[in-house]
Amino acid sequence: FIEGWAVRTNNPPSGHVRGEGALQVCAAYEAQMDKLAKKLGVDPAELRLRNVMATGDVLPTGQTVTCPAPVAELLQAVRDFPLPALPKDTPEDEWLLPGGPEGAGEPGAVRRGVGYALGMVHMLGAEGADEVSTATVKVHDGVATVLCAAVETGQGFTTLARQIVQETLGIDEVHVAPVDTDQPPAGPSCRGRHTWVSGGAVERAAKMVRTQLLQPLAHKFGMSTELLQITDGKITSYDGVLSTTVTEAMDGKELWATAQCRPHPTEPLDEAGQGDAFVGLAFCAIRAVVDVDIELGSVRVVELALAQDVGRILNPAQLTARIEAGVTQGVGAALTENLRTARGLVRHPDLTGYALPTALDTPD
Known part of the structure; x- marks a missing residue:
């Protein structure tokens, strides 16, 4: 059961961004999956593999997933990808600590974590929108x-x-x-x-x-x-x-x-929230390897392993660039970007105070 609210605020109006609304939901349900895995004593990736969506499953809206849904394959691909080596044998002055080269952290306070996440986004318009x-x-x-x-x-x-x-x-x-x-x-x-x-x-x-x-x-x-x-x-x-x-x-x-x-039409959801609302779905699996300084709270993303369901590739270079850009945007949304407002006014209306990730913040 899902319950939602629409709230009128004096915050700045929202604009379009990649996968709007999906990030927040993914963060919520992935945190729940990790809590469940810990409670059950099951490996977090294994618990996800046992519960992945597949073609033929039914969405909460009652629509049957008829498109390819290779979620298990995507998750298995990032799970099997070799983990980066621990820096235990690296000289301390060469170790990239959380907080950057000039960070004040100590190697002894750093812990490495590995996290998994799955994402789904609907393609094209939905709920009766005429796509043409x-x-x-x-x-x-x-x-x-x-x-x-x-x-x-x-x-x-x-x-x-x-x-x-x-x-x-x-x-x-x-x-x-x-x-x-x-x-x-x-x-x-x-x-x-x-x-x-x-x-x-x-x-x-x-x-x-x-x-x-x-x-x-x-x-x-x-x-x-x-x-x-x-x-x-x-x-x-x-x-x-x-x-x-x-x-x-x-x-x-x-x-x-x-x-x-004009792809095949969709239909608006009925009063019970049921209907064939989506033309198609796309899926993504990702594994993040992150170093965290548990004393300072600073974070360094060591590596991101990603597998995406992209369909037929028309331009490989373009596709690679878009994936890397999307992942970098995700790093920024999670770690550096923070739109602060006071009484409806943006406190940093330029990129000096709104920290976008640079090449130095982008992991392998």
Whole structure:
């Protein structure tokens, strides 16, 4: 049974952040799991493994989990990852104590702890939100242009849109046009939805252009478009009879197509809090190795081992960067960031007093 309250305060208005609301809940239930493990005399990771969610389980909202839910595999992966060596043989002047190189701590007061946590976040909108995005792909003179109202806020959508078109059409030069209010809406940027929904719209539009490009050739050679492939700007048939370039096949024409992507709908929860509210779920497991000075209370995160359920990876470098950034944000939320207010006013309205983690605060 879950009970919640909505409270009106004079605190500053909240804004969007990764996994909004999930961090606080994760901290609460993971603390409960550790208390249960201690009471039962069971290894904390083992207790979690006995109770992990799996495909086919039912959520508190009554929805059956039909998507992949590799929670056990994620947890086992971080559990099996080798623990960092203890610094018992490291000279004291080389040991990174909690509190930093200039910290006042003593090695004898430092204790090392290992903690596990599991997280789940729903993908896309929920409870009846209409998830839809529209994209147009145009090709002329060997150049492709993508028009989509998905706003690039640093999440890398323009890079992915180019990749999708390059892979689908075999065209190197792909431009993503600036967002215009005349374009159909693409929805907010959150939970990777532009990769899924807007990227899906770009892919569908590009495939429609691909069909327009290949149909005349397929008709000429008496075969279906499925028997033709585009690789490195060249169009070839399965039997090698046809071989031409995309530029030659275009023959000065302008091709374009507009497509929508709309994942399967969700529904609002009923009065009893039941309903198929989520399109999909994503999961994460993490193991933290932390040194704590029990006299000073200072903390150093030694290492974080992470396993995430990410689906199909479109850009490995982009994915790695986003995971590292998300984990660093978690370190900041736990240890350094503290938004202090007095009578509704922020006491440190700049980054001098609001301590964001730097490279020196980020563990392996």
